[in-house]
Amino acid sequence: xVTDTAGxxxxxxxxxxxxxxxLRQFLQQPYVHKSDEWLKLFQxxxxxxxxxxxARRLDVALSPVNGPWQYPDKQDFRDEIARMISWYxxxxxxxxxxxxxxxxxxxxxxxxxxxxxxxxxxxxxxKLSTALKIEGLWKWATVARGLHKAGVPVVSKIHMRVLQxxxxxxxxxxxxxxxxxxxxxRSLNAMKFAAPGExxxxxxxxxxxxxxxxxxxxxxxxxDIVSSGVLDRVDESxxxxxxxxxxxxxxxxxxxxxxxxxxxxxxxxxxKTFWALEGAKNPKNKxxxxxxxxxxxxxxLFFWAKKLGAKWIDPYGDVP
Numbered sequence: 001x002v003t004d005t006a007g008x009x010x011x012x013x014x015x016x017x018x019x020x021x022x023l024r025q026f027l028q029q030p031y032v033h034k035s036d037e038w039l040k041l042f043q044x045x046x047x048x049x050x051x052x053x054x055a056r057r058l059d060v061a062l063s064p065v066n067g068p069w070q071y072p073d074k075q076d077f078r079d080e081i082a083r084m085i086s087w088y089x090x091x092x093x094x095x096x097x098x099x100x101x102x103x104x105x106x107x108x109x110x111x112x113x114x115x116x117x118x119x120x121x122x123x124x125x126x127k128l129s130t131a132l133k134i135e136g137l138w139k140w141a142t143v144a145r146g147l148h149k150a151g152v153p154v155v156s157k158i159h160m161r162v163l164q165x166x167x168x169x170x171x172x173x174x175x176x177x178x179x180x181x182x183x184x185x186r187s188l189n190a191m192k193f194a195a196p197g198e199x200x201x202x203x204x205x206x207x208x209x210x211x212x213x214x215x216x217x218x219x220x221x222x223x224d225i226v227s228s229g230v231l232d233r234v235d236e237s238x239x240x241x242x243x244x245x246x247x248x249x250x251x252x253x254x255x256x257x258x259x260x261x262x263x264x265x266x267x268x269x270x271x272k273t274f275w276a277l278e279g280a281k282n283p284k285n286k287x288x289x290x291x292x293x294x295x296x297x298x299x300x301l302f303f304w305a306k307k308l309g310a311k312w313i314d315p316y317g318d319v320p
Contacts, residue, residue: 030063044086091115165204172210172264175235177257182249194218194255208269215258
């Protein structure tokens with residue numbers, strides 16, 4: 001169950017219903033992660049994330065004591081890190097190709113093990129276990145609990161989009177409520193990663209002009225410009241240029257916006273100022289939707305835009 005893929009596990013569940021029922025009863029026990037069965041089979045207690053994934057595959061609810069968890073103190077957080085290391089470091093036993101010459105009859109496959117706990121991951125966990133890192137993570141967790149308790153929405157991801165000046169101004173002016181990306185041969189399109197509620201920081205080659213909120217997931221693989229409805233989401237003066245742009249590609253993706261924070265009335269904000277926030281770096285690919293900053297950057301950007309006097313507009317409201 002731990003080593004199989006989701007597809008193989010589904011087939012196994014259908015063939016072994018009696019064993020599955022026993023596993024479900026086992027997982028519903030309070031403090032199931034403390035059971036000796038884990039130590040007998042895996043020589044380690046499972047991390048809470050592993051228990052949650054197994055429960056989802058078996059479509060069973062864990063006991064409340066094993067449900068959503070907030071670490072009561074820093075030592076409990078350190079203990080969870082130790083459980084993750086001891087669980088993943090040994091790896092999974094499997095057959096692998098022989099990599100050496102044998103004096104007797106050669107064999108193609110020999111017993112071995114594969115592990116996700118590579119040197120890079122080991123270095124990451126070593127840094128994660130330092131006192132300074134744990135102190136910083138603990139402060140972020142405290143802030144997050146306060147925001148959830150207060151009901152303040154938290155943006156999980158921020159993307160960016162560098163456009164031609166005409167299109168960047170159109171978003172800030174409330175004349176463009178959709179962003180498109182055409183497909184060409186060998187072109188890389190990262191728009192597929194956009195999701196509802198995520199933010200897109202938009203601007204021209206020099207300055208940030210607007211912050212848009214995604215209304216839904218990206219619509220991918222469109223070939224009919226008219227039936228897709230993208231032309232209805234832009235001003236009439238921009239429709240010929242947008243249609244000309246999309247018609248030169250094999251297909252296109254688009255993401256609609258639910259609201260836009262216009263920065264056109266504040267002082268021009270250079271991209272370098274944006275990169276400096278929370279230590280974000282200038283991404284190599286400026287034409288995709290790469291992630292910059294992440295959840296740490298989102299609250300800062302929100303209050304930063306509010307402080308500068310930026311105003312939110314919606315497709316049916318007045319443009320500031």
